[in-house]
Every structure is written in structure tokens, then in C-alpha cells.
Amino acid sequence: MPELPEVETIVKALRQGGRGGDAILGKRVESSYLAWERTLAYPGYEVFKEHINNKVVDEVNRRGKYILIRLGNEYLAIHLRMTGDLRVETRIDENGETPLRQHDRFVLYFDDGLRFVFNDPRKFGRIWLVDDLRLILDNLGPEPLDPSFTPHALYESLQNHGKRNIKALLLDQKVIAGIGNIYTDEALFAAGIHPLRLAGQIDPIESEILYHSIQSVLLEGIRRNGASFDWVYRGGKFEFQVYQREGQTCKKCGATIQKISVGQRGTHYCPMCQPILR
DNA sequence: CACGTCACCTGCGTGC
């Protein structure tokens, strides 16, 4: 789930408060707790503990779907994968220590009594503590909302991977960072491009439309604080045009939204607005 | 190298 807009929403909340929790900027780490070993991808927990204690949160940023928390000269990098979520909450209340919840995998305790909790039912999420972010971010493609990502850059990528279908290409984090299954389907719908079209047969005009569609769905996602999955991403208001709307009416043309499988991912599209041939 | 498939996990909805 969490794709660029959801991660951006979470990062903003960590910076300035929101989503029911306080900001973590300026807070000092007192201790930590690791409930599921594999959640910590690097380094081993013994080393991790020594490095993180007493560090202060200086910055919180995002790159692709990664949350990057700078603690002095080191970075805590978090990837939520499918079901990860973060909470900032009080450790102790009038009843004593607030119990951790089911699926809480990792906790940072701050010296002001707040705690930072990583919850993840499916255990796919990962956390790293590194001094060089290149270790994690080296293979990421451009940020789709960064000025360095241009229509020309997108068209070049389509040409460079001409034999892949456009859906698989947009999901590839080496090509563009931050887009996942929801926003891919939404961007292709907005652009009127069928998910199975080969990247190489998308012409420059369509490519430019796709470029603006990608930016527009991501910006709308951010503006709405993420997607409408109350289940995990509390409060998101982004409304789907095609995602999870199989069998329902296309909001543009009234045709019936279809669902197919593309590269093992559920893929939603409008057969009228997104013809396979052109 | 580039691309496709599978494994990693748990929970939920569906259909029998």
C-alpha cells in the first residue's frame, strides 16, 4: 500500500504532527525494542542499539517509498511495504505503561515519554540504520514530482524498456520511484492508456499526457492525505477512479470497469477510455 | 542483461 502520497503524508505528520500523533523532530532516543528480528534489515540489533541510543531526530524526509529519519550522522530508513504503519504515542498514562498492540514490530522510546511504533501485520516492512543512504537508495529511479523528472525523461525510459508493458514499467522503482499498484492504475486511466500497452509503442504525445497524469494523481493523493483505506491509512481521502472498482461504472464514460492480472498484480481499467489498440 | 515468477507473511472476504 503505502505509495508515494501515503508515505509523504506520514512524513509530514512526523515532521509537524498529525494523523493522531506528535512530531518527532528534536526528540532524543532513549531506548528501543525489536519484536520481530527480520524487521531490522541492517545492522544486527546489538550494533543498532549502541548506535541509536541518545541520538536526536534532526530531519524526516522521503525518497520514493522510503521514510528517512536523520539522527546526527546516521539515517534510520523505513520501508512500510504492504501493511506497515507508524504511530507516535504516549508511553505511560494514568494506568501505567500502555500495552503494545498486536503486530507492533519495533519501537523507539524517546526521553520525553513518547514512543515511535512500527506496526506491520504481514512483517514485510524493513528498517535500516546506515551512515550512507546510497546503500539503500542507489537503485531508485527519479522522483516523479521533482523538476529533474521531465516529460522527455519519461519518454526516454519508455523507449529504453520498449518491450515491457506500461503497467509493469511504472511499478518498477528503478524507472520511477514511489508509484505503486493504486496510483499506476489511476495514472493510466487518467492518461487513457491500456495497462498492457508496450512501453515502446507509446508515442511522445501519449507519453507527455502520461507524465502529467502521473503527477496529477500523485499530487491529488498528497492533497487528500493518501488513499481511502481507512483500514491502515487513517484519514486518507483520495478517491479511486478505477482501483478496486471492478464491475462498477466508469466515472468518465459509463462503461464497466474491468479487472485483469498484469505481472501478478490486480489491474483495473476502463475498456472504453483505455483501448488496447490505437 | 532484462524480464518473469516466486517467496516472504497475515488477515479477510468468498463460496462451498
Add this chain to the structure above:
DNA sequence: TGCACGCAGGTGACGT
């Protein structure tokens, strides 16, 4: 009601 099955917002390892 119970249960087996398929599916889920992601990606890295492995095979062709």
C-alpha cells in the same frame, strides 16, 4: 458456522 482458497497497497532472490 467452519474451512479452504484466493487475494492484498511491495520488492528481492532466483530462474530463463
